[in-house]
Amino acid sequence: MKELIRFGERFFDELEIAIYRTRGVSASIELNEISMASVKSRAITIIRGINEKRLGLAIIDSEEPERIKEAIETAAKMARLNSRDGKWDSLPEPGKYREPLKPNKELKEASPDQLVEMVIRGIKLAREKDPNAVVAGGEGGVIWEEKHIVNSRGVDVFQEGGMAYIFFELVGRKGGVVTPGIFDFDARRDLNLDVEGVVERVVRKVDWAYDVKASKNEEIPIILGPWAIAGLLSYALFPAFSGERLVKETTPLAGKVGEAVASEVLTIYDDPFHKLSIEPVIADGEGVPTRKNILIEKGTFKGFVWDNYWAKVYGTESTGNGKRDLRSGGINIGFHNVVIENGKKSFEDMIGEIKHGYFVDGFQGAHSSNPDNGNFAVTANPAYLIEDGEVVGSSVFLIAGNIYELLKQASEVSKEVTVMPFMTAVTTPFIRFEDVKIAGK
Amino acid sequence: MKELIRFGERFFDELEIAIYRTRGVSASIELNEISMASVKSRAITIIRGINEKRLGLAIIDSEEPERIKEAIETAAKMARLNSRDGKWDSLPEPGKYREPLKPNKELKEASPDQLVEMVIRGIKLAREKDPNAVVAGGEGGVIWEEKHIVNSRGVDVFQEGGMAYIFFELVGRKGGVVTPGIFDFDARRDLNLDVEGVVERVVRKVDWAYDVKASKNEEIPIILGPWAIAGLLSYALFPAFSGERLVKETTPLAGKVGEAVASEVLTIYDDPFHKLSIEPVIADGEGVPTRKNILIEKGTFKGFVWDNYWAKVYGTESTGNGKRDLRSGGINIGFHNVVIENGKKSFEDMIGEIKHGYFVDGFQGAHSSNPDNGNFAVTANPAYLIEDGEVVGSSVFLIAGNIYELLKQASEVSKEVTVMPFMTAVTTPFIRFEDVKIAGK
Structure with missing residues (x-):
C-alpha cells in the first residue's frame, strides 16, 4: 500500500486508498419456503485524491496493484477536469485508536447451509405455533467485512469483523382477517441468533392482530x-x-x-x-x-x-x-x-x-x-x-x-x-x- | 458446463446453471463536477435445481467450477428442506434462436476516461448555454454483459453485448425562480452518445421553466x-x-x-x-x-x-x-x-x-x-x-x-x-x- 500511495503522490498533493473486502452469506424466505441461498464476496478499492484542491474519486472492484494504479490515473484525470473546492482543507492525520475487539472468525467462514437450517427452523417453528400464519418473507444472513484505509498523511488502519442477522415477516389469515406483514428481528456479532425468541415475538404479535379494532381521534x-x-x-x-x-x-x-x-x-x-x-x-x-x-x-x-x-x-x-x-x-x-x-x-x-x-x-x-x-x-x-x-x-x-x-x-x-x-x-x-x-x- | 450439469443431476431431476458476467464503467456528476469514476466487473452464477418438484436456488459471485459445485450442493440441501411445488412442470427445452447481432466490442473495453471526458463535455456545454443552470446530477455509463444459460434439457445459449447511456439533470436559478430538476437522456449500443442533443434538449426545457405559471382545474x-x-x-x-x-x-x-x-x-x-x-x-x-x-x-x-x-x-x-x-x-x-x-x-x-x-x-x-x-x-x-x-x-x-x-x-x-x-x-x-x-x- 505504501508503494501505491507513493505512486499516487506523483499526481496528487494528498490521497487516500480505501479497500473494502466483504463476504455476505444469506438465505431468503418467500411464502414458507427458502427462495434463495447466496454467497457473495467482493473487494472494492476507492481512491480519493486531491490536487490543488481539485478532487478525483475512482472506484474499482479489485485490489490488484495494477488496477489500483489505473484507478489513481483515472482519479487524477478527473481532478484535472474538476474545479477547485475552496473549502477543502486536508485529509485526516492518524489518531489514537482503541484496541480492536477480537473478531469472531466463525462469521468469516459462515456457510449458506448454516443459514438455510436456521431459517427453516424458524419457518417450521412459526407454522407450528400458528398454523394460520404464512411466513411471507424474511432472511438470515452473515456479513463479514475487512477494511483497510491508508492515506498519504500516515493513516494506516486495518479492521475486520462480522455480524449476523435474522428477521421473519408473518401474515396471519383467520376468519376473514388478513393481518398486515408483521416483523421481528435479531442481530449480533455471533451466530447464536435468537430464532426462537424472534419467532415467539412475531407469533404473539400476529395473534394480537387477528382481532381488528377501530381507531378514533x-x-x-x-x-x-x-x-x-x-x-x-x-x-x-x-x-x-x-x-x-x-x-x-x-x-x-x-x-x-x-x-x-x-x-x-x-x-x-x-x-x-x-x-x-x-x-x-x-x-x-x-x-x-x-x-x-x-x-x-x-x-x-x-x-x-x-x-x-x-x-x-x-x-x-x-x-x-x-x-x-x-x-x-x-x-x-x-x-x-x-x-x-x-x-x-x-x-x-x-x-x-x-x-x-x-x-x-x-x-x-x-x-x-x-x-x-x-x-x-x-x-x-x-x-x-x-x-x-x-x-x-x-x-x-x-x-x-x-x-x-x-x-x-x-x-x-x-x-x-x-x-x-x-x-x-x-x-x-x-x-x-x-x-x-x-x-x- | 456439461460436466457441472452432470454433477448437478446427481442431486436434481433437472437443473439450470446461468452465468452472468458484467462490467460497468461510469462517471457521475454532482453540482457541476465529476463526483466519481468507477469500473466494476463481476461474475454471478445462479443454480436452479428441481428435485421431486422441490426447488433449490443458490447464487454465488464466482464462475469457478469448484464453487459452482458447492453452490449446487447448497441448492440441493435447500430443495430437500423445501416443500413440493405441485405446479412445477419442467425447465424449458432448447428452441430456435435468431442469429445474434454482432456485439460492439468497443463497449467491452470502454474506459472511465472516455466517460469522464464525455460527461465533462456535457457539463461545460450546458453551463455555456445557460450560465444560470447548475448541472445538479447526471451520469454517463457503459454496461457490458455476457450471459451463459445451460440446463439439463439441452439449453445452452451464450450471448454478449453492451450499451451506453448518458443523462443530465439541470436546475436553473433565475430571478428568484428555482426550477425543479430537469432531465434528458440518451442510450444506445455504441459510444456515440448524443451529448450535444441531450444538453440542447435539457437546456431548452430549463429555459421554459424559468417562467412559472399557475395551473387550474x-x-x-x-x-x-x-x-x-x-x-x-x-x-x-x-x-x-x-x-x-x-x-x-x-x-x-x-x-x-x-x-x-x-x-x-x-x-x-x-x-x-x-x-x-x-x-x-x-x-x-x-x-x-x-x-x-x-x-x-x-x-x-x-x-x-x-x-x-x-x-x-x-x-x-x-x-x-x-x-x-x-x-x-x-x-x-x-x-x-x-x-x-x-x-x-x-x-x-x-x-x-x-x-x-x-x-x-x-x-x-x-x-x-x-x-x-x-x-x-x-x-x-x-x-x-x-x-x-x-x-x-x-x-x-x-x-x-x-x-x-x-x-x-x-x-x-x-x-x-x-x-x-x-x-x-x-x-x-x-x-x-x-x-x-x-x-x-
Whole structure:
C-alpha cells in the first residue's frame, strides 16, 4: 500500500486508498419456503485524491496493484477536469485508536447451509405455533467485512469483523382477517441468533392482530417498538445531528447545545463499542478514531457529529462519524451504532400499566419526514390496542407531529433492547410516550 | 458446463446453471463536477435445481467450477428442506434462436476516461448555454454483459453485448425562480452518445421553466414526453400484460384479447431486435428464444407475455419473457425492449398545433399506480404550458385517472423517439392525449 500511495503522490498533493473486502452469506424466505441461498464476496478499492484542491474519486472492484494504479490515473484525470473546492482543507492525520475487539472468525467462514437450517427452523417453528400464519418473507444472513484505509498523511488502519442477522415477516389469515406483514428481528456479532425468541415475538404479535379494532381521534399513551423507533428517528431526528447540516443551516438543533430537546428519560449516543454493537469499528470511513458521542443526555442536546471535511470547514474536529458510501465512494456524516439507553421496567409491565392506549410496532411513511424541522406524518401499522393493561386487538391510525415535541412526551424506557440492523444500526428499548394525538383511520 | 450439469443431476431431476458476467464503467456528476469514476466487473452464477418438484436456488459471485459445485450442493440441501411445488412442470427445452447481432466490442473495453471526458463535455456545454443552470446530477455509463444459460434439457445459449447511456439533470436559478430538476437522456449500443442533443434538449426545457405559471382545474390536450410515459406505463400498464397476473386474476386485461383498449394511434410491442434496442437478446433469462410480442396493435390488445413456469401452469408457451433478477436469482415476467411505435409529425409541429394545453416532461408518484385496475394519481412536474402553439412557461398539476381511459384519449405520436434505459427499457415517441382532466396546484 505504501508503494501505491507513493505512486499516487506523483499526481496528487494528498490521497487516500480505501479497500473494502466483504463476504455476505444469506438465505431468503418467500411464502414458507427458502427462495434463495447466496454467497457473495467482493473487494472494492476507492481512491480519493486531491490536487490543488481539485478532487478525483475512482472506484474499482479489485485490489490488484495494477488496477489500483489505473484507478489513481483515472482519479487524477478527473481532478484535472474538476474545479477547485475552496473549502477543502486536508485529509485526516492518524489518531489514537482503541484496541480492536477480537473478531469472531466463525462469521468469516459462515456457510449458506448454516443459514438455510436456521431459517427453516424458524419457518417450521412459526407454522407450528400458528398454523394460520404464512411466513411471507424474511432472511438470515452473515456479513463479514475487512477494511483497510491508508492515506498519504500516515493513516494506516486495518479492521475486520462480522455480524449476523435474522428477521421473519408473518401474515396471519383467520376468519376473514388478513393481518398486515408483521416483523421481528435479531442481530449480533455471533451466530447464536435468537430464532426462537424472534419467532415467539412475531407469533404473539400476529395473534394480537387477528382481532381488528377501530381507531378514533384521541390523545392517549403509546408505546413505540424498536422497528417504529428506528424508522422514525432515522428520518426525522438523526440527520439533524449532522455537522454538515449545522454549516448549511438545515438543522433545527443549531444553537441548542445544552438545551433540553427531549424528556429526561431519553439518553441517546453513538457508540461503536457498545456491547451489543454490530459494527465495533475503531476508525471511521476515512481513518479517524471512533468514540462514544453523546447526542442527547437525559433530554439535553450535547452536540453535533462530524466527518473530516465538514469539521475542518466549521473549524472543529471530526468526531469519527465519516461513513463511507460504497456506491458513490464518498464520505457522509453518519452513525456506527446509535444506542437509546434502556431502563428497568419490563415491556410486559409497561403494557400492564396502560389503561387505554396503543403499542405501535411499525410506521409507514417515515421516510418522508422532514429533518429540517422534525415534522413527520406516519401511519401506525401494525398498532395494538391496550385496554386495562392487556393487548386486545390491532388497529391502524395516523400520527402527524414533530419529533421534538414527541421526544418531550417520552415517559419510560423498557429493560429489553432490540438491535435493528438496517439503515442506521439502532439499539433501542421500547419507549412510552404520553398524550400522543392520533387520528383514527 | 456439461460436466457441472452432470454433477448437478446427481442431486436434481433437472437443473439450470446461468452465468452472468458484467462490467460497468461510469462517471457521475454532482453540482457541476465529476463526483466519481468507477469500473466494476463481476461474475454471478445462479443454480436452479428441481428435485421431486422441490426447488433449490443458490447464487454465488464466482464462475469457478469448484464453487459452482458447492453452490449446487447448497441448492440441493435447500430443495430437500423445501416443500413440493405441485405446479412445477419442467425447465424449458432448447428452441430456435435468431442469429445474434454482432456485439460492439468497443463497449467491452470502454474506459472511465472516455466517460469522464464525455460527461465533462456535457457539463461545460450546458453551463455555456445557460450560465444560470447548475448541472445538479447526471451520469454517463457503459454496461457490458455476457450471459451463459445451460440446463439439463439441452439449453445452452451464450450471448454478449453492451450499451451506453448518458443523462443530465439541470436546475436553473433565475430571478428568484428555482426550477425543479430537469432531465434528458440518451442510450444506445455504441459510444456515440448524443451529448450535444441531450444538453440542447435539457437546456431548452430549463429555459421554459424559468417562467412559472399557475395551473387550474380544466380539461385540455397534453403531450407526454418519454420520461413521463416510461414512468407511468411501467407501473400502471406494463404489469397487466403478465401471464402470471392472468393466472392470479390480477390483471384488468383478462378476457380482453382482441378488444380495443387504447386509441388506434397506439401500437406497442416488446421487441429485443428493434433497431434502437439496448438489449438485443436472442434468448431470455431461462434460455427461451425471444421474439417480437405485440401487446397493443392500433389500439387492440393482442395478448399476454409469459415465462416458462407460468406458461406451463396456464397451458401455453413461454413468449421468451422470463427475465432474471440477479439479486434474488429468480425469474419474473418482464420485457426486453418495449417499443411504442412512432409517427410522422415532429414534436415541434405537435406543440405548434396546441392552442391551450401542456407538455408534461415528468411524473412524480407513478410508482404508486395500481396495475390491478390501471388507476393512477400523479403530479406532473415539470409540465410546460403551451399557448397558441408555443411553450410560454412551466407549471405543476395533478392528474388522477385510469390508464385505459387515458390510452383511449391518445390522438397523435411524434416522429422523434427516445430510448429510456432505466427499469423497463422503453423506446417511445412523444404522445398527445385529448381532453385530459387536470387539477391545478
